[in-house]
Structures are given as C-alpha cells and as structure tokens.
Amino acid sequence: MSHDSPPSPITAQAGTALKGRLRPPGDKSISHRAIILGLLSLGETRIEGLLEGDDVLRTAAAAKALGAGIDRDGDGRWRVRGVGVGGLSDPAGVLDFGNAGTGSRLMMGVVGGHPVTATFDGDASLRKRPMRRILDPLVEMGVSVVEQAEGGRVPLTLRGPREAVPITYESPVASAQVKSAVLLAGLNAPGVTTVVEAAATRDHTERMLRLFGATVEVEAIGPGGHGRRIALTGQPTLTATDVVVPADPSSAAFAMVAGLIVPGSEVVIEGVMMNPLRTGLMTTLVEMGGDIERLNEREEGGETVADLRVRHSRLKGVAVPPERAPAMIDEYPVLAVAAACAEGTTRMQGLHELRVKESDRLAAVAAGLKANGVSHVVEGDDLIVHGDGGAPQGGGTVETHLDHRIAMAFLVLGMVARAPVTVDDGAMIATSYPAFLADMRALGAGLAA
Ligand SMILES: O=C(O)C1=C[C@@H](OP(=O)(O)O)[C@@H](O)[C@H](O)C1
Numbered sequence: 301m302s303h304d305s306p307p308s309p310i311t312a313q314a315g316t317a318l319k320g321r322l323r324p325p326g327d328k329s330i331s332h333r334a335i336i337l338g339l340l341s342l343g344e345t346r347i348e349g350l351l352e353g354d355d356v357l358r359t360a361a362a363a364k365a366l367g368a369g370i371d372r373d374g375d376g377r378w379r380v381r382g383v384g385v386g387g388l389s390d391p392a393g394v395l396d397f398g399n400a401g402t403g404s405r406l407m408m409g410v411v412g413g414h415p416v417t418a419t420f421d422g423d424a425s426l427r428k429r430p431m432r433r434i435l436d437p438l439v440e441m442g443v444s445v446v447e448q449a450e451g452g453r454v455p456l457t458l459r460g461p462r463e464a465v466p467i468t469y470e471s472p473v474a475s476a477q478v479k480s481a482v483l484l485a486g487l488n489a490p491g492v493t494t495v496v497e498a499a500a501t502r503d504h505t506e507r508m509l510r511l512f513g514a515t516v517e518v519e520a521i522g523p524g525g526h527g528r529r530i531a532l533t534g535q536p537t538l539t540a541t542d543v544v545v546p547a548d549p550s551s552a553a554f555a556m557v558a559g560l561i562v563p564g565s566e567v568v569i570e571g572v573m574m575n576p577l578r579t580g581l582m583t584t585l586v587e588m589g590g591d592i593e594r595l596n597e598r599e600e601g602g603e604t605v606a607d608l609r610v611r612h613s614r615l616k617g618v619a620v621p622p623e624r625a626p627a628m629i630d631e632y633p634v635l636a637v638a639a640a641c642a643e644g645t646t647r648m649q650g651l652h653e654l655r656v657k658e659s660d661r662l663a664a665v666a667a668g669l670k671a672n673g674v675s676h677v678v679e680g681d682d683l684i685v686h687g688d689g690g691a692p693q694g695g696g697t698v699e700t701h702l703d704h705r706i707a708m709a710f711l712v713l714g715m716v717a718r719a720p721v722t723v724d725d726g727a728m729i730a731t732s733y734p735a736f737l738a739d740m741r742a743l744g745a746g747l748a749a
C-alpha cells in the first residue's frame with residue numbers, strides 16, 4: 301500500500317438491516333506497544349490477536365531494523381525476540397512508518413533513549429504531522445535532532461545520547477503519544493522519568509510497561525482527579541511476556557454506529573476493549589439514546605472486554621463535553637455521522653487535536669457532511685451537527701485525504717443515506733482495519749469497491 305498507487309474509491313448504499321456478529325481487529329495502540337516492548341525486553345514475547353494493519357506492520361519492520369527478531373506464526377500470532385533496554389543497534393536504512401503517527405512517535409522515544417542514529421519518514425500524510433511535540437522533550441533528555449523537515453516534521457534524523465537524562469515533563473498537549481515517547485526514552489535513563497498530564501490519556505503504555513516488569517507509579521492529580529502524574533523508574537530489566545490483544549474499540553466504532561443508525565439492525569460486536577480511557581464514544585452514543593448492551597464482561601490480556609449488542613435506535617442530539625475528547629479522540633468522525641442521523645443538535649466541543657491527525661479531521665468531516673447535505677457548522681474548535689432524525693441526503697463524494705477514519709465514517713453514512721455515498725480512496729483503511737469491507741458486508745452492508 302502506498303500513497304503513490306491510484307486511488308481506490310468505494311461506494312456505500314443503503315439496503316437491508318445489518319444483522320450478525322463480528323470481531324473487530326486487534327487494538328492498534330496495544331499492537332504497536334506489544335512489538336515495541338517486545339523489542340526492549342529480554343527473551344521471546346508471544347503476541348496473539350495482533351492487528352495486521354499497515355501501521356503496525358511498519359512498527360514491526362522498524363523493530364526488526366533496530367535489532368529484534370520477528371516471526372509471524374499465523375493470523376495475528378507473532379513472536380518478538382528482544383534486545384533488552386540499552387541493546388538497540390543502528391538501523392541500516394530509513395525507518396518508514398507510512399501513515400502511522402503512533403508508530404513513528406513512540407519509536408522516536410525508543411531511539412531517543414539509546415546511543416543510536418535513525419532516520420524517520422512516512423507518507424504524505426505523516427509528513428504533514430507535527431513532531432515538535434515529541435522532539436521538544438527528547439531534546440531535554442539529551443537527544444540531537446540531526447536533520448528535520450521544516451517545522452519539525454519527517455523526514456527527520458535523531459541521535460540518542462550516550463545516556464539519556466531523566467526529566468519531569470508537563471505535557472502541553474493531551475497526547476498518549478507524547479506521554480509514551482517520553483516514558484519509552486526514560487526506560488534507558490538512570491533515575492525516574494515523570495510525565496504530568498492535565499487530562500488522562502489512554503494508559504496502554506503504563507499498563508504494558510508494568511506487565512513487562514517496569515516500576516511505574518501513577519497518581520491522579522488536578523481538579524476532579526482528571527490529570528495524571530506517571531513516574532517510571534529507569535533502566536529496568538524488561539522480561540518478555542505473552543500479550544493477548546483485545547478488539548479495538550476505535551474499529552468497533554464503525555459497526556456500532558452503523559448498527560444504531562441502519563433501521564432494523566441488530567449486531568453483536570465481540571471482545572471489545574472496555575478500558576475507560578477508550579469508551580467515550582459508547583458513553584456518548586448511550587446518552588444519545590443508543591441501545592448498546594454490554595454482555596459477557598470478562599478480563600482478557602489485562603483489560604476488561606465485553607461483547608456489545610447494538611440495536612437500531614432513535615438517536616437525539618447531545619452536547620459532548622471537551623473533557624471527553626481524550627477518551628474518544630479517533631471516534632469523532634463516526635460520531636458526526638451518528639449526529640447526522642439524530643434528531644436535534646449535537647455539539648462536539650474542544651476538537652483542536654483533530655486538526656493534526658492523518659488529515660485535518662475537523663475540516664474533512666465538515667466537508668464530507670456538506671457534500672452529503674448534512675446541516676452543520678464549525679465554530680472555532682467545535683463541530684455542531686443538526687439532524688432531523690431522518691436519513692441524511694447523501695449522494696456526495698468525500699475526500700479522504702489519506703485518512704482511514706474519514707473513509708470508514710462516511711461509508712457508514714452511506715449505509716443509511718437516501719443516495720449512495722462515495723469515498724474517493726479507501727486504500728488507507730488497511731492501516732487500521734484491513735477486513736473492514738468484508739466485515740461490514742458480512743453484516744449486510746452494501747459496499748462496492
Ligand atoms: O497512543 C496511541 O496509541 C494513540 C494516541 C492518540 O493520538 P494522540 O496521542 O496524538 O492524541 C490517537 O489518536 C492515536 O490513534 C493512537
């Protein structure tokens with residue numbers, strides 16, 4: 301998959317109700333981290349349920365280039381033989397992360413903690429994304445930015461110091477990627493590396509570091525205890541372990557919204573991770589009147605998972621508070637689609653971080669809504685969608701700007717709209733959800749590629 305290939309448009313059209321069961325792919329955040337901690341530990345890490353999307357495959361290739369032994373045993377079953385904290389070697393070529401913000405930024409942290417030199421690059425989308433948020437703390441830790449594209453972007457080359465300096469970093473952005481990069485660099489620093497975040501972001505790095513044997517202390521701070529102080533003791537011996545990757549709530553989001561808005565639907569989405577720092581969309585959809593039942597809650601791979609039964613529902617507009625953004629950051633495009641089908645106004649507040657994802661998602665969502673006759677307005681960093689409870693007009697072609705979530709969200713809109721909806725390029729869907737078309741077709745969705 302490359303951004304140089306000709307675009308592959310996909311059209312969705314409304315048809316019958318969606319029925320059946322599906323298991324979304326493994327969580328993307330956890331998949332990246334399982335490979336990375338596999339690289340940094342001693343012994344062999346066995347992973348089950350790994351997301352085999354392009355983003356994660358790029359992380360695996362980078363881990364290999366930095367010294368790991370990597371084998372694929374079968375669907376989602378991978379083994380990583382690590383080099384241990386401090387054991388990285390200089391990669392022979394450029395580390396190309398394709399479309400992946402998470403893979404590239406977390407690996408910048410890994411490289412930054414080691415006396416190695418590596419060049420990071422990616423596709424046209426990644427080349428636009430801000431990396432200063434990662435470079436700033438890494439420079440404080442002693443990393444040299446040997447080369448960078450204008451404005452602190454990839455392609456860029458980092459040289460890690462002989463010994464990284466442990467720092468206390470107050471992150472100016474609510475970003476799990478920033479937090480994780482600093483902690484991963486801190487792994488090879490003597491002493492305690494601390495990250496302070498004003499609002500808690502997904503905590504998969506902290507949880508997995510502990511699973512591999514690191515000492516990580518987490519304290520709730522700030523008004524309402526919404527912030528976190530995370531302290532990692534550097535230079536641990538990480539020990540390889542087995543990781544079972546739960547299904548990705550950000551991928552489950554598409555079938556969840558489709559099940560709610562396509563009349564007559566009833567779908568069960570299996571094994572979805574219920575980490576409270578990832579369930580903001582579900583909270584919002586339930587507030588909108590969505591019929592989502594959590595069945596068979598259980599522990600898998602250190603996370604609570606559940607099967608979700610979703611039935612078609614009459615949704616109403618709600619206000620989504622800005623403090624919920626970290627727990628549903630990647631789900632706003634598909635929430636906007638749910639809002640387009642709801643009765644009344646949905647106000648999504650505090651979406652500034654959406655502007656620096658694979659595309660400017662605030663602009664891309666607004667353009668997609670406009671192309672399909674959905675009444676909406678962008679006010680500063682807020683998106684306000686007006687629905688009348690009926691099926692949206694549809695009939696538009698949506699520009700996806702190399703963004704998988706924009707593509708999938710608007711295909712869901714097409715499953716209910718009065719006229720078919722086309723996305724200009726579905727290629728990037730393979731970064732996070734390679735089986736999306738097959739899974740949605742199995743439920744009965746009308747998707748033509
Ligand atoms: O840490 C992670 O795995 C991720 C963090 C989020 O990004 P930010 O850290 O930029 O908010 C999210 O949007 C991304 O899809 C995955």
Ligand SMILES: C=C(OP(=O)(O)O)C(=O)O
Pocket residue numbers: 328355399400401402403630657658705732
């Ligand atoms: C923002 C996303 O990913 P990344 O930052 O890893 O490119 C996403 O998957 O929606």
